[in-house]
Amino acid sequence: MKNFTGFLIKQQRLRQGLSQEALCKGICAVSYLSKIEQGLSRPSPAILRELIMTLGISYNQDEELLRQAQETLEAYFDKYFHSETADKESSWLNAHRQEIENSELHLSWHLYHLYALLQKYGKKAPLCHQESAYLVRFLDYMEEDQLFYYYAGAGQVESENQLELLRKAETYYATSFVKQSIAETHYARKEYMEAIAAAERAFSAAAEEGNLPILLWSSYLLGACYAGFNDLGFMQRYYKRARELARSYDSTVTALIDYQIGSAFLEHARYQEAVPWLLSSLTPQEAGPGQRFLTAQKLSICYFELGREELGREYLQSASEMKFPRMPLIYDRLLTMTRLRYVRKDTLSPQYEAALRELYESDEPSLGEGYRRLFSTYLVQLYTSQRKYKDALAVQSEHSYLG
Numbered sequence: 001m002k003n004f005t006g007f008l009i010k011q012q013r014l015r016q017g018l019s020q021e022a023l024c025k026g027i028c029a030v031s032y033l034s035k036i037e038q039g040l041s042r043p044s045p046a047i048l049r050e051l052i053m054t055l056g057i058s059y060n061q062d063e064e065l066l067r068q069a070q071e072t073l074e075a076y077f078d079k080y081f082h083s084e085t086a087d088k089e090s091s092w093l094n095a096h097r098q099e100i101e102n103s104e105l106h107l108s109w110h111l112y113h114l115y116a117l118l119q120k121y122g123k124k125a126p127l128c129h130q131e132s133a134y135l136v137r138f139l140d141y142m143e144e145d146q147l148f149y150y151y152a153g154a155g156q157v158e159s160e161n162q163l164e165l166l167r168k169a170e171t172y173y174a175t176s177f178v179k180q181s182i183a184e185t186h187y188a189r190k191e192y193m194e195a196i197a198a199a200e201r202a203f204s205a206a207a208e209e210g211n212l213p214i215l216l217w218s219s220y221l222l223g224a225c226y227a228g229f230n231d232l233g234f235m236q237r238y239y240k241r242a243r244e245l246a247r248s249y250d251s252t253v254t255a256l257i258d259y260q261i262g263s264a265f266l267e268h269a270r271y272q273e274a275v276p277w278l279l280s281s282l283t284p285q286e287a288g289p290g291q292r293f294l295t296a297q298k299l300s301i302c303y304f305e306l307g308r309e310e311l312g313r314e315y316l317q318s319a320s321e322m323k324f325p326r327m328p329l330i331y332d333r334l335l336t337m338t339r340l341r342y343v344r345k346d347t348l349s350p351q352y353e354a355a356l357r358e359l360y361e362s363d364e365p366s367l368g369e370g371y372r373r374l375f376s377t378y379l380v381q382l383y384t385s386q387r388k389y390k391d392a393l394a395v396q397s398e399h400s401y402l403g
Contacts, residue, residue, distance in 0.1 A: 003039030
């Protein structure tokens with residue numbers, strides 16, 4: 001860490017809610033304290049002693065523990081960027097939190113904590129925003145590696161300036177992880193052309209690094225982008241490449257890819273082609289409960305559309321039996337919509353329209369943009385039958401966007 005003395009004084013002062021004026025009263029001039037915190041001046045032993053006493057600072061100087069902490073932090077970040085489990089490292093760092101926080105590794109511990117929060121709670125979590133906001137105040141004290149960790153980590157936290165942060169990280173180390181993060185951010189914003197270009201760069205960098213997870217996920221993202229473009233040929237090309245990579249890496253990803261391919265065919269009314277992919281993704285040991293529910297519900301639609309009502313009812317019943325209280329509430333609307341559309345054939349009822357509209361407007365992440373396209377088709381059909389042509393056109397126009 002650069003200027004550890006200045007950092008320690010500033011960090012403790014901010015933690016205690018003290019202004020520079022309040023801290024240096026009777027000790028030194030405000031301008032002198034400012035220079036100490038910025039590393040522009042070294043305090044005399046007498047002034048440093050008084051500042052430390054006023055703030056009640058104590059910090060750990062156990063060389064052996066700090067050496068082990070540094071090695072553990074480096075091992076954690078290496079595993080994180082390679083999508084490897086780092087439970088052992090996390091456990092040790094959490095157990096020694098106080099000693100590490102009260103040392104010159106303070107910022108490194110908080111950088112680790114930001115990544116740990118992202119893994120546990122996801123990009124939207126308030127705790128991730130809070131940790132990122134804490135770290136940004138101390139950028140002047142960070143070494144080059146720490147600055148990379150900050151920008152790469154803060155760029156994972158959902159915000160308007162995600163891309164700016166990730167591009168800043170790329171100026172320190174142009175890793176495949178950062179390039180893939182840039183691609184994912186573009187994809188989340190439906191900027192498919194930019195996402196494709198970034199994912200191709202991520203794949204090339206991962207090939208140079210030998211980073212198998214990024215090779216896999218950049219290929220997966222390319223498949224998703226071309227699905228967003230309604231280009232099923234290129235979608236299959238990249239999803240199948242991801243599927244081959246997943247065979248030697250993570251079999252649960254294979255089931256996810258099969259589900260995505262089947263879903264894309266369903267969204268384009270290619271039900272016969274959708275069925276084998278969806279069936280393949282339904283294996284008990286591969287798919288999680290949420291994905292299994294959605295797969296069964298989609299299979300029910302496929303079979304109903306193919307005129308195989310008995311099988312459609314069986315998969316709809318399976319989906320109903322898979323539903324449990326912790327699942328998103330919007331899943332109930334999926335079941336309602338499917339029953340009304342295919343079992344009761346009651347697509348003109350207010351209940352059907354309400355369920356369909358709620359599904360179309362839902363921001364539930366597990367439904368994804370593909371489901372939204374499917375519901376848009378149903379809505380256009382409904383509004384057209386009701387002669388609400390302006391409403392039908394409005395829905396159609398929302399899905400004419402190609403990135």
